[in-house]
Amino acid sequence: MKVLVIGGDGYCGWATALYLSNQGYEVGILDSLVRREWDRQLEVETLTPIFPIQQRIERWKGLTGQKIDLYIGDITNYEFLSQTLHQFEPEAIVHFGEQRSAPFSMIDREHAVMTQVNNVVGTLNILYVMKEDFPDCHLVKLGTMGEYGTPNIDIEEGYITIEHNGRKDTLPYPKQPGSFYHLSKVHDSHNIHFACKIWGLRATDLNQGVVYGVLTDETGRDELLVNRLDYDGVFGTALNRFCIQAAIGHPLTVYGQGGQTRGFLDIRDTVRCIEIAIANPTEAGKFRVFNQFTEMFSIVDLAMMVKKAGISMGLDVEINYLENPRVELEQHYFNAKNTNLLGLGLQPHYLSDSLLDSLLNFAIKYKERVDKNHILPKVSWHR
Amino acid sequence: MKVLVIGGDGYCGWATALYLSNQGYEVGILDSLVRREWDRQLEVETLTPIFPIQQRIERWKGLTGQKIDLYIGDITNYEFLSQTLHQFEPEAIVHFGEQRSAPFSMIDREHAVMTQVNNVVGTLNILYVMKEDFPDCHLVKLGTMGEYGTPNIDIEEGYITIEHNGRKDTLPYPKQPGSFYHLSKVHDSHNIHFACKIWGLRATDLNQGVVYGVLTDETGRDELLVNRLDYDGVFGTALNRFCIQAAIGHPLTVYGQGGQTRGFLDIRDTVRCIEIAIANPTEAGKFRVFNQFTEMFSIVDLAMMVKKAGISMGLDVEINYLENPRVELEQHYFNAKNTNLLGLGLQPHYLSDSLLDSLLNFAIKYKERVDKNHILPKVSWHR
Numbered sequence: 001m002k003v004l005v006i007g008g009d010g011y012c013g014w015a016t017a018l019y020l021s022n023q024g025y026e027v028g029i030l031d032s033l034v035r036r037e038w039d040r041q042l043e044v045e046t047l048t049p050i051f052p053i054q055q056r057i058e059r060w061k062g063l064t065g066q067k068i069d070l071y072i073g074d075i076t077n078y079e080f081l082s083q084t085l086h087q088f089e090p091e092a093i094v095h096f097g098e099q100r101s102a103p104f105s106m107i108d109r110e111h112a113v114m115t116q117v118n119n120v121v122g123t124l125n126i127l128y129v130m131k132e133d134f135p136d137c138h139l140v141k142l143g144t145m146g147e148y149g150t151p152n153i154d155i156e157e158g159y160i161t162i163e164h165n166g167r168k169d170t171l172p173y174p175k176q177p178g179s180f181y182h183l184s185k186v187h188d189s190h191n192i193h194f195a196c197k198i199w200g201l202r203a204t205d206l207n208q209g210v211v212y213g214v215l216t217d218e219t220g221r222d223e224l225l226v227n228r229l230d231y232d233g234v235f236g237t238a239l240n241r242f243c244i245q246a247a248i249g250h251p252l253t254v255y256g257q258g259g260q261t262r263g264f265l266d267i268r269d270t271v272r273c274i275e276i277a278i279a280n281p282t283e284a285g286k287f288r289v290f291n292q293f294t295e296m297f298s299i300v301d302l303a304m305m306v307k308k309a310g311i312s313m314g315l316d317v318e319i320n321y322l323e324n325p326r327v328e329l330e331q332h333y334f335n336a337k338n339t340n341l342l343g344l345g346l347q348p349h350y351l352s353d354s355l356l357d358s359l360l361n362f363a364i365k366y367k368e369r370v371d372k373n374h375i376l377p378k379v380s381w382h383r
Numbered sequence: 384m385k386v387l388v389i390g391g392d393g394y395c396g397w398a399t400a401l402y403l404s405n406q407g408y409e410v411g412i413l414d415s416l417v418r419r420e421w422d423r424q425l426e427v428e429t430l431t432p433i434f435p436i437q438q439r440i441e442r443w444k445g446l447t448g449q450k451i452d453l454y455i456g457d458i459t460n461y462e463f464l465s466q467t468l469h470q471f472e473p474e475a476i477v478h479f480g481e482q483r484s485a486p487f488s489m490i491d492r493e494h495a496v497m498t499q500v501n502n503v504v505g506t507l508n509i510l511y512v513m514k515e516d517f518p519d520c521h522l523v524k525l526g527t528m529g530e531y532g533t534p535n536i537d538i539e540e541g542y543i544t545i546e547h548n549g550r551k552d553t554l555p556y557p558k559q560p561g562s563f564y565h566l567s568k569v570h571d572s573h574n575i576h577f578a579c580k581i582w583g584l585r586a587t588d589l590n591q592g593v594v595y596g597v598l599t600d601e602t603g604r605d606e607l608l609v610n611r612l613d614y615d616g617v618f619g620t621a622l623n624r625f626c627i628q629a630a631i632g633h634p635l636t637v638y639g640q641g642g643q644t645r646g647f648l649d650i651r652d653t654v655r656c657i658e659i660a661i662a663n664p665t666e667a668g669k670f671r672v673f674n675q676f677t678e679m680f681s682i683v684d685l686a687m688m689v690k691k692a693g694i695s696m697g698l699d700v701e702i703n704y705l706e707n708p709r710v711e712l713e714q715h716y717f718n719a720k721n722t723n724l725l726g727l728g729l730q731p732h733y734l735s736d737s738l739l740d741s742l743l744n745f746a747i748k749y750k751e752r753v754d755k756n757h758i759l760p761k762v763s764w765h766r
Contacts (some may be wrong), residue, residue: 152552174554
C-alpha cells in the first residue's frame, strides 16, 4: 500500500515514514523543508544534529533495502501537489505538513496570518486534488487535542450527542482552541468535514495529544536516522523540554500553577496510531475523528516525575513556576475519551521510569548542544 | 460616535452607512471595491445601475449635509488598514468587508482558497490593529445563520448549555456550515472569540439570515443612492431573486424540494440591527453573538408567496423545481432563536404583501437590465 507522508522531514513525520516503511508500506515523503528554515530564522537548533533528508533516506535504504520516494516542495503550491500525487499515486495521505507550534503562531500578526494561511490552504489543496483525481484516497490528517480546549464536560471523539429542548442530535464537538495555531487546526477540521460530506471523500482527523520521547525502533538504528528533539520555548513541548532542562541543570519551566491537564503519548504510539488509521480506512463520505493520546497528566505531574527521575540519576532538578505566557485555565476539569484507537488495537507505551531514564540519558548525551538562551518562553499571548 | 463601515460599498454596507449617517453617527466607509471587479469577472450586473462610490457619497452630502469619509483599499493590506484606523479613529467597526457568496466560493479551488484567505486574513488584521492601538473599539462583525447548518435541535445564539455525563458547560454552538464561504465565517467566529478572550477585545458577531428588499429610507431618496439588487445565480439570494424572476416572466428557481428553511430579514431591519449592536456595545473581553433575522421561511414558502403576489399584479408566475446544485437537506427541522436583538428594541418589518408588491414593482422598473443567461445556477457543490 502506497502512503504519502506530507511533512515527513519533521518530528512525527520522520518517525512515521520510517515506521511505515519498516512495516512494508511503500512510503513517499513530501516536505517543503521549511521547518529547517524556521529554525534558522529563530536561531534555534534541535537537540540532535539532523542530517539532510536525502542522506537520511539514503541511509535508511542502505540499512533496510527499503526505498522512500522524496518530493521536495510546498503543498500550498497546488501544481506541485497535484504533480506529486499523480507521480506517487498514494492510497493514503498522512498530513503532518503544517506549522505546528502554538507560540510560533503567537509571535506577531505575520506569524498568525502565515500559520493560518499556510495550514488552511495546504489542507484545502489536498482536499481539491483528492476531489479531482484521488477520490478514494484516505486522508489521515493530524489535528490536535488542543482544538477542544478545556470544557467543563467530558471530551468525546469529534462528535457529541446533545439533548436540547426535547430533541436530540449528534453534532461536531464544540471547539475552544487556545492559539492561532490551534485555531488553524479547527478551521482544517471544519473544511475537511465539509469536503467529505459534499464530495464523498474519506478522512480521519487524529486529534493528537502532546508527543514525548525521541527513539523509535527505526530512528534509533543509526546516527543519521536520529529524530529531532526540540527544547526551545517555541517548538519544544512539555515533557521533552523538562527532560532536557533537567539534563542541563536548568529549572523546569512550569507555566503558572501547572494544573493545566492535557493528553500525552509516546512517539512510538504516534507511529502506531497512524498505521492503525491507515490500515482501517473509513468509509467514503465519512469524516472520522480519533483522539490520539494514551494518558492525561497535568504539567505539575510531569515536572514532579521528571524531578524524581532526575534526582534518582544524580541530577539536581528544581521546578520554577513562571508567570504564564499563555492565556489558559491553570486549574480545570479535563476528561477526554480515547477509546477509538484502543478499540482498533493500539497497545500503549505508558509513561514509565524507564522511558524517563532513557529520555534523560538521551538529553545528557547531547546536552553540549543546548543554547540556554532559548529555554525560557519569549512569546506572550497577552496584549 | 464614529463608525467605520468596512464593505460600505456593498448591498448591506451601503444601506447601513447611510442609515447610520442619517441617525447622526459620524460614518467612514472603507471598501476595496473588489465586488464591482468580481461582477465584471463574472460578467454580471446588479439589477440597478450603481454609481461610483464617490458620486454616491457626494450626493448624500448634497442632500443631507452629512459627510461620509471614504477609504479605498483592502483590509488584507495591514498597513492600509492601520493607517485608515489611525486617521478615522473609529469607536465601532462594522465589518461587512468579506467575499459573501456561497456559490462564488464553490466555483473552483481558486475561489475557495481566495474566499477563505481573504475573509480570514482581513478579520485577523482587524483584530491585530484593534489589539495594537484600538483595544476599546467595538467590532460588529457580520457572520451568517448559515454557520449553524440545519441541526436537529434548536439553534441558540452562539452558545449552548450542554449537560453531559452529569456535568454541564456553556460552549460555542456546534457549527455545520454548508460552503467554503460559510466555513470562512465559522473560521472568523473562532478567531474573534479567541482574540476577545486573550486580548480583552469586545466584539459582536451578527449571524445574519438571508436579507431581502432594496429600498431603505435613505437609499430611496435619490437615483444616485440606489442600492444594488443581485439576481444572478452567484450573488443573488432567495427572495430578491424570485421577485426579479417573476418580474421578467422567468419560472422561480426552487432548488430541489424547496423544504430548505432559513432565517430571513428585511434590509430595513439589517440596518437597524447594526445600530442596535453599536448603541449597546458589549463589555471588554466578551464575544457576543446575536442571530440577526426576523422570520423563518422555507424556500417553497417564499416561492408561493411571490407567485401569489405576482399573479395578483397580473404577472404569469411559475415555479420550477430544479435539481439542487447544493448539497443540503431539503426537508429538515429548523428552529433558531433570535431574541437578543428583539430584547434590545428591534421592531421587525415582517414580510408582507406590500413589501412584495414594492419589490416586484421595483424589479419591473429595471427589468430591461436583466440578462437571463445569469439566472440559472451554474455552480455545483457536487464532485
